[in-house]
Amino acid sequence: xxxQQHPWSRYVAVGDSFTKxxxxxxxxxxxxxxxxxxxxxxxxxxxxxDFAYGNLAVRGKLxxxxxxxxxxxxxxxxxxxxxxxxxxxxxxxxxxxxDAIAARLDEAVRLLGSDGATVVVFTGIDVHxxxxxxxxxxxxxxxxxxxxxxxxxxxxxxxxxxxxTATQDARMWAPDRLHLNPLGHHTxxxxxxxxxxVQNPLEPLVPEPMPGTTWRQAxxxxxxxxxxxxxxxxxxxxxxxxxxxxxxxxRPAADPVTRLDDPEQPAELLG
Numbered sequence: 369x370x371x372q373q374h375p376w377s378r379y380v381a382v383g384d385s386f387t388k389x390x391x392x393x394x395x396x397x398x399x400x401x402x403x404x405x406x407x408x409x410x411x412x413x414x415x416x417x418d419f420a421y422g423n424l425a426v427r428g429k430l431x432x433x434x435x436x437x438x439x440x441x442x443x444x445x446x447x448x449x450x451x452x453x454x455x456x457x458x459x460x461x462x463x464x465x466x467d468a469i470a471a472r473l474d475e476a477v478r479l480l481g482s483d484g485a486t487v488v489v490f491t492g493i494d495v496h497x498x499x500x501x502x503x504x505x506x507x508x509x510x511x512x513x514x515x516x517x518x519x520x521x522x523x524x525x526x527x528x529x530x531x532x533t534a535t536q537d538a539r540m541w542a543p544d545r546l547h548l549n550p551l552g553h554h555t556x557x558x559x560x561x562x563x564x565x566v567q568n569p570l571e572p573l574v575p576e577p578m579p580g581t582t583w584r585q586a587x588x589x590x591x592x593x594x595x596x597x598x599x600x601x602x603x604x605x606x607x608x609x610x611x612x613x614x615x616x617x618x619r620p621a622a623d624p625v626t627r628l629d630d631p632e633q634p635a636e637l638l639g
Contacts, residue, residue: 373567374412377448378448379449380421380422380442382424382425382434383453384434384456385547386404387403387405387453388426389618390403391544392404396628397618398618402550403553404556404557405423406421406423410625410627411557414627419624422445422447423617423619424442424620428457430457431458431472431473434452434454442480448486450480451487451489451490452477454476455470464507466508469511469514470515474522477519477522487524488526490527491527525563555572
């Protein structure tokens with residue numbers, strides 16, 4: 369058996385669609401999405417007979433909702449490792465204050481670390497590559513500086529999405545252009561494991577990136593994307609609706625992990 373390469377035995381993830389794994393569809397995974405957090409848990413479980421993982425993330429959740437609905441639930445699972453990526457949906461909302469959002473994140477990080485768990489926080493992605501979101505770049509940068517200050521004050525670890533320039537490649541993104549695809553989630557998982565100094569067998573660009581598109585194809589896809597994804601997203605914001613309304617966490621308990629891409633694992637055991 370592979371020797372465990374880290375000190376953690378109970379990992380809980382909290383957050384929104386990013387942590388839930390939206391964009392990385394996988395029928396064999398609880399909730400139908402795999403995502404970077406599942407991939408990290410699979411790697412952390414290697415060499416351990418008693419590693420457990422819970423994921424309380426729900427798509428569309430705002431910072432206050434994550435603080436109210438997920439933080440105490442996470443503490444009840446007694447984790448020794450917690451990841452929290454939160455506030456992105458707030459930052460996207462017109463008129464929101466990154467300083468006020470960060471104050472709520474600070475409270476969440478304080479609580480999550482109150483029992484001695486290692487806490488990992490995420491900066492936001494540099495959105496300059498996105499024609500739709502690049503106007504928010506300064507706001508994201510301000511929020512990121514707050515996140516780094518929180519990490520320093522609370523002795524948390526920073527998983528730096530801003531400097532993960534690979535995610536600025538269009539081939540990392542799902543068709544909705546708001547969520548990462550399997551390659552994107554895989555790339556984030558590698559970054560998180562590297563941040564935790566955990567050796568792992570994950571290779572870059574696996575699964576392979578999707579092929580690029582021509583200019584004409586891209587413009588046609590832009591129109592289809594705006595109609596199918598952007599307009600409904602804007603309407604939900606105007607109506608104060610969330611894509612996560614009435615949706616439950618995919619892994620509300622901390623349970624053992626099965627590695628879904630293990631070449632030695634029989635296919636019938638992956639469900």
